[in-house]
Amino acid sequence: NAGVTQTPKFRILKIGQSMTLQCAQDMNHNYMYWYRQDPGMGLKLIYYSVGAGITDKGEVPNGYNVSRSTTEDFPLRLELAAPSQTSVYFCASRSGTGEAYEQYFGPGTRLTVT
């Protein structure tokens, strides 16, 4: 199993550009998450999904959009990039209960907006 994969690893965007961060998992997990991590701060939830076709906003959704057309894929779209979106973005997934609440993380996408 590849686990959770993310592309690209690094990206530099100009202000106002758009891009899609890709995330895929091959563990048949229903739950998927997008976080951003800024220096010295905890992970902040952007969007999450409890299954194909179902998505919901997290703590910091402004400036982002998601879709979940399949169980495997959960892309994050940035429209009109702003310097405040410079961050490291992590995608994560999990299955069910108990220690299965454990979230598995992708390697991250380091995004700079200038």
Added chain:
Amino acid sequence: GQNIDQPTEMTATEGAIVQINCTYQTSGFNGLFWYQQHAGEAPTFLSYNVLDGLEEKGRFSSFLSRSKGYSYLLLKELQMKDSASYLCAVMDSNYQLIWGAGTKLIIKP
């Protein structure tokens, strides 16, 4: 509001023991997690506590007191590879994780 507090940075010596504390105030509680994150890498799961008490996993142990809103991660026989950030996270009533800012642990030889 929801809040997770942990020290920003700690230093310890190779071979020693270190305890990293975490206090929390959240809307609901469905368990507390500890994750390890090496610089430039993704977080990886260390432990999960939902009942009071101590859970031991090799060199790492995690303790929870729900009445005090308190947990700690105990690392024994420290090795250089334990130099990393340790993230405390609480699963709230909506089954979402609320994350602390992390404790950077520096191990000195």
